Amino acid sequence: MNGKTIKMNGGCVHHDNGCLGAAAFDRAEERKVELLKAAGFNAVRTSHNPPSETFLNACDKLGLLVMDEAFDCWRRGKNKNDYAVYFDKWWTRDLESMVERDRNHPSVIMWSIGNEIPERGEPEAIKTAKMLADDLRKIDISRPITSAIVENNKNWAAFDSLMDVHDVAGYNYHLYSAPADHQRVPSRIIVQTESYPKDAFINWKLVQENNYVLGDFVWTAMDYLGESSIGRWYYSGDVPGQHWEHDFFPWHGAYCGDVDLIGWRKPISHYRSMLYNNGEKLYMAVREPAPEPIEIKETWWSVWPTWESWTWPGFKGKNVQVEVYSKYPKVRFYLNNKLIGEQATTIDQQFKATFPVPYSAGLLKAVGMENDKEIESATLQTAGMAAKVKLTSDRKEILANGQDLVYVTIEITDRDGTFQPEAANRLHFRIDGPGVIAGTDNADVKDTDPYVGDTRKAWRGRALVVIRSSRNTGDIKLTVTSDGLSEGALSIKAH
Numbered sequence: 001m002n003g004k005t006i007k008m009n010g011g012c013v014h015h016d017n018g019c020l021g022a023a024a025f026d027r028a029e030e031r032k033v034e035l036l037k038a039a040g041f042n043a044v045r046t047s048h049n050p051p052s053e054t055f056l057n058a059c060d061k062l063g064l065l066v067m068d069e070a071f072d073c074w075r076r077g078k079n080k081n082d083y084a085v086y087f088d089k090w091w092t093r094d095l096e097s098m099v100e101r102d103r104n105h106p107s108v109i110m111w112s113i114g115n116e117i118p119e120r121g122e123p124e125a126i127k128t129a130k131m132l133a134d135d136l137r138k139i140d141i142s143r144p145i146t147s148a149i150v151e152n153n154k155n156w157a158a159f160d161s162l163m164d165v166h167d168v169a170g171y172n173y174h175l176y177s178a179p180a181d182h183q184r185v186p187s188r189i190i191v192q193t194e195s196y197p198k199d200a201f202i203n204w205k206l207v208q209e210n211n212y213v214l215g216d217f218v219w220t221a222m223d224y225l226g227e228s229s230i231g232r233w234y235y236s237g238d239v240p241g242q243h244w245e246h247d248f249f250p251w252h253g254a255y256c257g258d259v260d261l262i263g264w265r266k267p268i269s270h271y272r273s274m275l276y277n278n279g280e281k282l283y284m285a286v287r288e289p290a291p292e293p294i295e296i297k298e299t300w301w302s303v304w305p306t307w308e309s310w311t312w313p314g315f316k317g318k319n320v321q322v323e324v325y326s327k328y329p330k331v332r333f334y335l336n337n338k339l340i341g342e343q344a345t346t347i348d349q350q351f352k353a354t355f356p357v358p359y360s361a362g363l364l365k366a367v368g369m370e371n372d373k374e375i376e377s378a379t380l381q382t383a384g385m386a387a388k389v390k391l392t393s394d395r396k397e398i399l400a401n402g403q404d405l406v407y408v409t410i411e412i413t414d415r416d417g418t419f420q421p422e423a424a425n426r427l428h429f430r431i432d433g434p435g436v437i438a439g440t441d442n443a444d445v446k447d448t449d450p451y452v453g454d455t456r457k458a459w460r461g462r463a464l465v466v467i468r469s470s471r472n473t474g475d476i477k478l479t480v481t482s483d484g485l486s487e488g489a490l491s492i493k494a495h
Contacts, residue, residue, distance in 0.1 A: 007207050008065060008214055009276035010043035011036060011221020011258065012194060015051065018261040019439030019451040019466060021225070024052035027405040028466075031394065033058035035263050036221055040273025040280070045193060045217045047148075048072035048115040050098045059107035067146070067193075067217070068102050069112035070095050074128050076118040095132060099139045111136055112193070114147040116172060120162060121154050130165045146170040148193035160185060168214065175206050178213055188212065194219040197231075197256060197268050198303050201350045204275040218272065219301065223257035223445070231256030233302045236295040243299065253445030256301040260443040262409065262464035267306040271325045274351060281328060284366040284378040286310060287321040289359075307460065309421040310380035315359040324353045328368030328375060336362040342369075384414035386423040389480050389488030400473045400494040405438060408490065410463040410480055423461040425482040429454045431467065434494050435476035438468035469494045 013036070017028040029052050036044055043065035046055075050068060059066050071091070077084030095113070102108050113132040119125045133145045144167035149159055156177055163169040163185075170193035171178070178190050191214040195203050203216040223231075229243040229251035239246055253261060258269035267285040274280050288305040289312065290296045298304065312320060324331050326345035333340045333355045343353035357364075361382040368376040390411045398404040412423035431437055439451045444459035456463050467476060472494070479489045 005211075006042070007276070008043040008191065008216070009041055009272065010045055010065075010067070010191075010215050010217035011039075011041045012045045012047040012217050012219050013051075013221050014047065014224035014226070015049060016225045018223070018225070019441040019464070021451070024054060025403060025405055025438075025468075026054045027398075027403075029054040030058040030061075031263075031405075031407060032222070033062050033064055035259050036064060037062055039221065039259055039265055039269045040277045041221055042276075043067065043109075043215060043217065044221065045069060045112070047194075047220075050102065053101065056102060056105045056107060060105055064107060065109050066105070066107045067110045067112050067191075068098065068108045069115065069148075070098055070132075071114045072116075074114060074117050074119065075124070078118060091132070092135060095136060096139060099136055103140045103142075108143065110143055110168065110191075111140070111145050112147050112170065113145060115193075116148055116150045120149055121152050121158060126162050126165060129162060133165055144168045144189075146191060146193070148172045150174070150194075156181075157184065163188065175203055175213065175216065178206060178210055182210065182212055189214065192216040196301060197258065198298075200268065200272045200275060204272075218258065220254065220257045222259045223261045223443070224254050225252065227254045228252050228445070229299075230254045231299070231301045231303075233296055233298050233305055235290065236297060238297075240297065241299075243301075250446045250448050252448075254301075255445050261445070262441050262443045262462060263407070264443060264462060266303075267308070267323070267325075268303045271352075274325050274327055278327070281326065282331070282366065282368045282376050282378050283325045284308075284364065284380060285323055286312070286364075286380070287323060287354075289315055289318065289320050292318075307421060308380060308419075310362075310364045311383045311421055312359050313422070317358050317360070319356045320359045322355045322357055322364065322366075324355070324366040324378075326351055326353065326366075326368050328370055330369045332367040332369060332374065333357075334363075334365040334367070335360065337365075381418050383418045383420040383422070384416065386412045386420045386425060386485060387415040388413045388417070388486050389427070389482060390417075391478065391480060391488040391490045393490055393492060395492070397493045397495060398467075398469050398476075400434060400469050400471055402469060402471045404469045404494075406467045406476075406492050408465045408467065408478055410458065410465065410488070412458050412461050412482075412485065419461055421461045423458050425485060426455065426457050427463055428481045429456075429465055430479045430481075431476065432479070433476040433491075434470040434472035434474045435467045435492070436470065437465060439466045440464065441466075467492065 146168040150172035229248040270283040442459035
């Protein structure tokens, strides 16, 4: 790009906007792109369908590369009433309408013609892929064509003929085979179209070390509704298994995203961004401890539950694992101003240090070191009892057009203003003025409260209210109350 080689730190996104469902409000789509950029991504895969035009406008404006994807299946379906029912009659119109609509967006750099196609291991898939690619090239020859291919208990090399009809071979969860594949097919250009969140470092290393690998797209950049419990972790004694093996209600969302449903960046987001970017160099979080003898179990798309918290009641004196991510050569670690230890955090340590610390309330501090000098620090403070409601809006003014949105993040703090990550208070919302509540959320994908309403519990100390304007101008006031907490309020001007 502009004469420089770049690698894609990509993420897959679904179409929904959390508590707003599938509605593509302009502001919701733009905010989604803002969140992706803030999380350090430079590319997005629109899995598994074309995005809204507003989403692409935001990618153009804010500078996010797009892999624009058409189909989740071709002639053979994955579910009873999916696109396979319509493929033969509709693929030409749908593919061409996507390309004709989106080809003038500079953010679109690659077309994808499919995802994990069920017939991928059979000769008919090669014919269909060539048919789609040939038709697409009649309209646009300026961008390469890919699709996402995943193994199906066949020898991976059996997909060589299918990959040959693409400009770029899309690998789902298979980037580890790229070096061997390059020896077998030296001309192949590869992008990992999906990857497990926990494999961030090994995939980053493969991307950096192999110039025929364009980048990696993690599954997923953001949490979404559906594929319930795919990112689940659980306690020993709970029902085990992957998300497709049981009914895990009340799970109703994925929880495998780097960014959760209310826009909070999980620790894995900071780690991934640190690998690919230079803007963030130090971050600290705490691995959730399990009350012995219970153990925490992970699933394929999960990462260990890790939180920006040094508030762990019930664990006094017990070892708690503190993780520090650092682009400094080493870090020092303090508890209540007492030096606990020092560790290297180079590429050999995957830019990570883990400090086991007997839990004691107070102040944690990690310090990034260069030439034995303390350069930058990150802190976590034990919180007192929940006392206050803190409100922060993403904008102060919105348009009175009946469609504009403002996102208000709610955080519960102690009386000194320290964030209280254990708070689960029931919150009540009141709107005065020309606006309505479009949705509420707390990122807990096991919470069964409706997304449209005037109440929700905080989860891990946070919640979200989305306000939609009416067609009248004036001040919209949100007041948030909860028993035992001082209320929070703010005003938004609709003009």
